[in-house]
Amino acid sequence: MLTFTIRRLLLAIPTLLFIALVIFALLKLAPGDPTANVPLTVPPEVKAKMREALGLGQPNYIQFYKWLVQFFVIEPQIMIDHFFGTHFADGKLRVISWQWRGPVMDVVVQRLPQTLWVVGLSYVVGAMIAIPIGVISAYKQYSWFDQIGTFISMIGFSVPTFFTGLLLIVIFSVYLGWFPSIYDTTLVVNDWTSFVKQMKQIAMPVFVLALYNAAQISRFMRASMLDNLNQDYVRTARAKGLSEKVVVLVHVLRNSMIPVVTVIALGVPGVFGGAIITEQVFKVNGIGDMLIKAIEANDLPTVQTLTFIFAFLIVIFNLIADILYGILDPRIRYD
Amino acid sequence: MKMKTILMGAACAFAMAPAAFAERGSDGQLNIIYWQAPSTMNQYLSGGNKEQDAAALVNEPLARYDASGAIVPWLVDEVPTVENGGVSADLKTITWKLTEGLKWSDGTPVTSSDVKFTWEYCTDPDGGCASSNYFDGVASIDTPDERTAVIHFSEPKPFPYGPFVGASTPIIQKAQFENCVGAKAQECTTENFNPIGTGPFVVTDFRPNDVISFKANPNYRDPNKPAFATVTFKGGGDAQAAGRSVLETGEFDYAWNLQLSPDVLASMESAGKGTVIKGFGTSVERIMINLTDVSPDLGDERGTIKHPHPFLSDINVRKALSMAIDRALLTKIGYGETGKPTCNVLPAPAIYVSTANDSCLTQDIEGANKLLDDAGWVKGSDGIRAKDGVRLSVLYQTSTNAVRQKYQAAIKQWWNQIGVEVELRNISASVFFGSDPGSNDTFQKFFADVEMYTNNFNGTDPEGYMASWTCAQIPSPENQWQGNNMPRFCNDDYEALVKEMSVTGDINKRAELAKAMNDMLMQNYIILPITHRASVSARSNTLGGVDMNVWDSQMWNVADWTRAK
Numbered sequence: 034m035l036t037f038t039i040r041r042l043l044l045a046i047p048t049l050l051f052i053a054l055v056i057f058a059l060l061k062l063a064p065g066d067p068t069a070n071v072p073l074t075v076p077p078e079v080k081a082k083m084r085e086a087l088g089l090g091q092p093n094y095i096q097f098y099k100w101l102v103q104f105f106v107i108e109p110q111i112m113i114d115h116f117f118g119t120h121f122a123d124g125k126l127r128v129i130s131w132q133w134r135g136p137v138m139d140v141v142v143q144r145l146p147q148t149l150w151v152v153g154l155s156y157v158v159g160a161m162i163a164i165p166i167g168v169i170s171a172y173k174q175y176s177w178f179d180q181i182g183t184f185i186s187m188i189g190f191s192v193p194t195f196f197t198g199l200l201l202i203v204i205f206s207v208y209l210g211w212f213p214s215i216y217d218t219t220l221v222v223n224d225w226t227s228f229v230k231q232m233k234q235i236a237m238p239v240f241v242l243a244l245y246n247a248a249q250i251s252r253f254m255r256a257s258m259l260d261n262l263n264q265d266y267v268r269t270a271r272a273k274g275l276s277e278k279v280v281v282l283v284h285v286l287r288n289s290m291i292p293v294v295t296v297i298a299l300g301v302p303g304v305f306g307g308a309i310i311t312e313q314v315f316k317v318n319g320i321g322d323m324l325i326k327a328i329e330a331n332d333l334p335t336v337q338t339l340t341f342i343f344a345f346l347i348v349i350f351n352l353i354a355d356i357l358y359g360i361l362d363p364r365i366r367y368d
Numbered sequence: 369m370k371m372k373t374i375l376m377g378a379a380c381a382f383a384m385a386p387a388a389f390a391e392r393g394s395d396g397q398l399n400i401i402y403w404q405a406p407s408t409m410n411q412y413l414s415g416g417n418k419e420q421d422a423a424a425l426v427n428e429p430l431a432r433y434d435a436s437g438a439i440v441p442w443l444v445d446e447v448p449t450v451e452n453g454g455v456s457a458d459l460k461t462i463t464w465k466l467t468e469g470l471k472w473s474d475g476t477p478v479t480s481s482d483v484k485f486t487w488e489y490c491t492d493p494d495g496g497c498a499s500s501n502y503f504d505g506v507a508s509i510d511t512p513d514e515r516t517a518v519i520h521f522s523e524p525k526p527f528p529y530g531p532f533v534g535a536s537t538p539i540i541q542k543a544q545f546e547n548c549v550g551a552k553a554q555e556c557t558t559e560n561f562n563p564i565g566t567g568p569f570v571v572t573d574f575r576p577n578d579v580i581s582f583k584a585n586p587n588y589r590d591p592n593k594p595a596f597a598t599v600t601f602k603g604g605g606d607a608q609a610a611g612r613s614v615l616e617t618g619e620f621d622y623a624w625n626l627q628l629s630p631d632v633l634a635s636m637e638s639a640g641k642g643t644v645i646k647g648f649g650t651s652v653e654r655i656m657i658n659l660t661d662v663s664p665d666l667g668d669e670r671g672t673i674k675h676p677h678p679f680l681s682d683i684n685v686r687k688a689l690s691m692a693i694d695r696a697l698l699t700k701i702g703y704g705e706t707g708k709p710t711c712n713v714l715p716a717p718a719i720y721v722s723t724a725n726d727s728c729l730t731q732d733i734e735g736a737n738k739l740l741d742d743a744g745w746v747k748g749s750d751g752i753r754a755k756d757g758v759r760l761s762v763l764y765q766t767s768t769n770a771v772r773q774k775y776q777a778a779i780k781q782w783w784n785q786i787g788v789e790v791e792l793r794n795i796s797a798s799v800f801f802g803s804d805p806g807s808n809d810t811f812q813k814f815f816a817d818v819e820m821y822t823n824n825f826n827g828t829d830p831e832g833y834m835a836s837w838t839c840a841q842i843p844s845p846e847n848q849w850q851g852n853n854m855p856r857f858c859n860d861d862y863e864a865l866v867k868e869m870s871v872t873g874d875i876n877k878r879a880e881l882a883k884a885m886n887d888m889l890m891q892n893y894i895i896l897p898i899t900h901r902a903s904v905s906a907r908s909n910t911l912g913g914v915d916m917n918v919w920d921s922q923m924w925n926v927a928d929w930t931r932a933k
Binding site for chain 1: 401405407408410413414415416417493494495496497498499500501551553554555557560561573575576577578579581600602604605606609612613616617619620639797798799800801802804806807809812821823824825826848850851852
């Protein structure tokens with residue numbers, strides 16, 4: 034198992050480097066101009082100067098090399114400096130955004146809490162709702178509970194979040210006035226009132242995303258339960274005289290969780306990626322919002338850094354899912 | 369006795385309380401929403417309107433335009449003119465005298481060296497300053513004493529209010545930015561996010577592309593202002609959500625740039641929480657006509673003046689295209705109350721507006737057909753006109769935007785009615801307005817027959833704007849396709865007018881020249897103006913003191929904003 038993990042980790046390095054190169058090439062090949070959003074009242078020759086000041090004139094391989102050094106050497110040094118008070122990175126140039134002319138990673142750190150609050154919570158809530166629904170739906174297949182569950186998951190699956198989001202805003206913010214329609218990033222949670230306020234402002238986005246996540250996971254859970262319920266070992270367990278509760282919740286559930294856990298693990302990078310659309314609808318200034326704005330503004334360093342972080346997380350969580358597989362199912366051993 | 373004094377004092381305090389509304393910070397919190405989020409507080413590095421407005425809370429110019437477009441003194445006691453001796457008779461120097469006792473928000477005095485430094489900062493060739501064109505022609509700045517700054521121009525400047533007037537060129541503090549000049553400007557993150565200013569507010573927390581928190585400036589020159597103690601300047605989302613948050617839910621007090629369809633705005637306003645405010649500046653949605661041939665067969669000479677356009681070089685065709693457009697209907701569909709049909713590319717200020725072209729306001733399909741018939745363009749079996757084997761088939765491009773696509777669809781129909789075939793195309797705004805010389809889809813390269821977009825100019829003086837259509841401004845491979853003269857119009861009479869305006873000081877004479885230039889462009893039908901667009905914002909009904917300004921930043925008088933009781 035250990036050798037497997039090490040081998041996979043080593044293989045990840047060339048994969049990630051290749052991904053970085055592909056992202057860079059794609060961004061370079063795409064048309065666009067970081068000064069496109071500057072008003073037309075600014076003369077073209079001034080815009081040309083602004084582009085030059087951003088370092089756009091340099092050859093591509095130098096720009097790529099600079100990004101590699103900044104991302105893999107200088108940014109980790111900054112992190113070490115931050116935690117241990119050392120001075121490795123003093124005076125070195127970090128990955129700088131073309132929009133705000135400041136370090137990209139500082140803003141990632143600023144944005145991450147919002148994304149984790151909203152998208153992370155919705156994922157947890159979604160999974161917690163989905164598992165019992167999946168179990169009951171499968172156990173009582175074709176009952177009214179199963180039918181309603183299927184109906185709701187179909188809605189959650191097929192209705193896009195920008196529609197449910199707007200619907201909720203119109204109902205709960207405009208007509209009822211219960212929840213704010215715009216997320217307040219400056220809110221500091223330090224007492225009960227601010228906590229209630231925080232809950233209020235995340236209620237709608239969490240609901241929208243939880244519905245979507247729950248729909249997905251509950252379907253997986255149901256299918257996996259159904260596969261196991263008809264297996265021989267279930268009949269054996271019942272024949273031994275075990276109670277129905279033990280049969281379902283210990284024997285069947287545990288075995289059915291194996292594929293579901295993988296699905297959940299593979300979805301985690303998506304949490305960090307933020308839910309681009311939902312963040313836009315509710316004005317949550319998270320990672321997804323940061324990415325979409327950077328794309329609109331042709332802010333190459335930010336797009337490159339963010340997409341690379343997502344790629345990194347996907348590779349890592351794939352590995353984690355594989356390892357979890359082996360732990361949950363003793364039959365699977367990679368060595 | 370002592371007790372009595374205390375009681376008297378307390379009584380007085382209570383009696384005074386109602387008058388306390390004029391005190392600094394007494395109105396609490398102000399919430400502003402910009403659906404495009406500011407990414408830096410240093411507008412010199414960005415040039416965007418959103419950054420300019422955010423910075424307007426902190427940094428101020430020497431003089432500004434008020435809501436009527438007049439120049440008003442801001443950090444000075446009076447605006448220098450030739451009459452009061454502030455501008456020299458040869459129009460080559462202007463002398464600004466700072467108001468006495470001005471302080472930066474850190475408590476240090478504002479001096480003329482800060483003014484001079486701002487010029488040096490913005491004109492450094494490696495700095496990439498977005499306002500550097502405002503300092504064109506400035507030869508040097510002298511600072512004879514702490515309060516006096518003398519700007520020397522290399523040539524006479526009939527309109528010397530370019531530098532340090534209006535939202536584009538505020539004064540920054542020398543002490544703070546001294547080490548951020550040139551290439552280092554980009555790296556000074558702390559300075560760029562937390563500028564020290566003279567304005568009514570100071571930044572307490574800046575989060576790029578997200579939210580800015582401000583508090584009242586303790587050293588602001590008027591001890592009773594600003595009325596608000598703190599400001600939250602939220603960015604992000606879309607125009608509709610921003611409008612909703614002010615007009616329907618009342619979460620915010622002021623929303624900027626609400627480009628929404630007229631019915632959406634009206635239904636939001638009917639919720640009764642806020643008011644839509646608008647102001648007509650100089651923005652005109654226009655169609656540019658390409659006078660050059662853009663056929664791909666021409667290779668490197670595509671879209672250059674070496675090859676005139678096969679049919680758009682015929683003025684009758686251009687005129688017919690203009691006559692076929694119903695400007696009033698388009699404006700009504702696209703902008704409602706927030707637009708006016710126009711026949712001028714120079715629609716404001718009032719003194720510069722020509723009335724010579726107003727006949728274009730009425731659509732005349734029949735007349736257009738007749739004009740083309742007379743000019744020898746004959747309809748073929750497919751209904752498309754042709755002459756000598758040249759078919760009237762145009763490629764019509766614009767940026768991707770719901771209103772613009774509505775315009776395109778309607779205009780295509782009308783042009784079809786006069787026998788012109790139309791192919792529509794829309795390009796993502798970031799590509800269309802980008803100036804990547806490698807892309808063939810930019811509005812400057814203009815590899816299409818006609819294109820549509822909005823342009824305007826800052827401030828109230830049209831000299832620079834009218835000079836956009838000179839021969840030197842034609843985008844071409846030689847200048848990497850940079851330039852403002854999209855139609856590639858080149859006319860000696862027009863050049864002469866531009867030259868004359870650059871040396872004319874008298875305002876009425878200048879107005880005449882600007883009108884003549886506008887009329888020449890219009891009567892050559894190289895630009896077809898359609899809609900004069902207003903800036904649209906929304907304010908909460910509880911917010912007082914807002915004075916919508918299209919000539920300067922919308923935040924120009926934020927110090928006077930109050931909470932209406």
